[in-house]
Amino acid sequence: MRIANLAGRIALLTGDGAVPVATGGFDPDPAALFDQWDALLRWSADVDPARAVPYKESDLRAPVPAPGQIFAVALNYRPHTAEAGYEEPAEPLVFTKFPTCLTGAYTTIDLPPGHVDWELEAVAVIGRDAHRVPQENGWDPVVALTVGQDLSERITQLAGRPAQFSLGKSFPGFGPVGPALVGTGALAGRDDLELTCELNGDVVQHDRTSNMIFPIPRLVAHLSAICPLRPGDLIFTGTPAGVGNRRTPQRFIGPGDTLVSRIEGLGEMRHTFRSAP
CATH class of the missing domain: 3.90.850.10 (Fumarylacetoacetase-like, C-terminal domain)
Structure with a gap:
């Protein structure tokens, strides 16, 4: 699992894109990251890479x-x-x-x-x-x-x-x-x-x-x-x-x-x- 902070919101990095964790029903606030960590691990195992969208490195x-x-x-x-x-x-x-x-x-x-x-x-x-x-x-x-x-x-x-x-x-x-x-x-x-x-x-x-x-x-x-x-x-x-x-x-x-x-x-x-x- 590769978890990033994209412009203040948690996202899963997959290949060349990112999947916002909010699409999985998770709180996107980085302050909530570790309260959700184990659940994010389970969710990330089944995320379809095709759902990823491009992002800017500067974010x-x-x-x-x-x-x-x-x-x-x-x-x-x-x-x-x-x-x-x-x-x-x-x-x-x-x-x-x-x-x-x-x-x-x-x-x-x-x-x-x-x-x-x-x-x-x-x-x-x-x-x-x-x-x-x-x-x-x-x-x-x-x-x-x-x-x-x-x-x-x-x-x-x-x-x-x-x-x-x-x-x-x-x-x-x-x-x-x-x-x-x-x-x-x-x-x-x-x-x-x-x-x-x-x-x-x-x-x-x-x-x-x-x-x-x-x-x-x-x-x-x-x-x-x-x-x-x-x-x-x-x-x-x-x-x-x-x-x-x-x-x-x-x-x-x-x-x-x-x-x-x-x-x-x-x-x-x-x-x-x-x-x-």
Whole structure:
């Protein structure tokens, strides 16, 4: 099941078109998505693709527009940990992104002053209440995965002691998510998905989610041991090697650049950038 937020209304993406869930008698408000999730799964299995109608990519908004919590994980791929100059962490390193940074899969993002960097990530979507979940059941509350970018303005992020990760990663548009939520039951290889990030056609990141230091079940267990997880919460699961501030010379996103973010089985996002007005 591929569920999207089309101009503020839930729709099922099928091939090159979309089927509004309202045609199946469901509430189209994204705020009602997880209350209906299991019923939507059953309904989607029998939807005729011929009912789909064309849609505009620009109408694809963040599929979860108002999560209660956004967790993000630092240094969760060994090559990225090495390029950043750190030792492999013994426990997940967690920070937050603020919900106002979210945007859709095909938008133009304003660049604040500074050094804006890319970080392609698989995003786990919590669909059920979860607290103190054992690792062996860590997939249970995760109902979907999607593509995410943890865009980062490095000067703000690294200013001060301690550093300001959450602020540097939460400018408007710095949390692109989409294009749709893909139900985990539809992903035979959910633990081993290919990730590819391109800047102006150059591949800048390429890895597989199987190379995470802490896979998704471990992250769910770790987070839920402390924070009760709620439907709609997002977990940005970490980025592979290849970020701009660890290159020689450094490379950052500039006005007019195009960033493509692709994860096997989950889809592709494409963003352009301009100087902030």
